[in-house]
Amino acid sequence: MTADQIPEFVAEILATGCPIYALGRSTYVIAEFVLPEELSESVSDEVNAICERYGDRSHLQLEIAAYLRSIDHWIEDPSEILH
Template identity: 40%
Template sequence: MADRRLMKASDIPAFVDRVIRAGCDICAIGHFNYCLGDIEEMVAAEDELQRIGEEFGDRDFLLTEIVAYLRTIGRYIDLGSGVSHWSENGSAQ
């Protein structure tokens, strides 16, 4: 099996943009996790998400950096905040 490419931290904004353009509502959940979108979005974008994963490579080790970036652009939900969608934060982009 060939070595899988590792995503660079500098690729995070482009990765997030591609996921959004694929139709997924990516957002951080708290300070330590994120989701690509709801299950229906992910199923509809399955092929494109596969291509994105192949293009950008393994990103698991960048979890906290991806979460931090999503938070800086307002795409986050804090658990227990009463916010049901990241766009309700008031700072969303």
């Protein structure tokens, strides 16, 4: 994956109904989601296919987190989601 593909990658993930958030300023997570059982496998498969198609993103972790913050998909304090 290249930096110019970040917006497209994020849009494709969000289009599946699966959220993706920056956690703080340095990392991101493709969040678990709640779907009816009959849909969860197909959405999971779709998210996995997107991730495979874009390939390795580890070198872009900071850039993906920054992009997610720029589109207001972020959680400042990751401990907030644990409560």
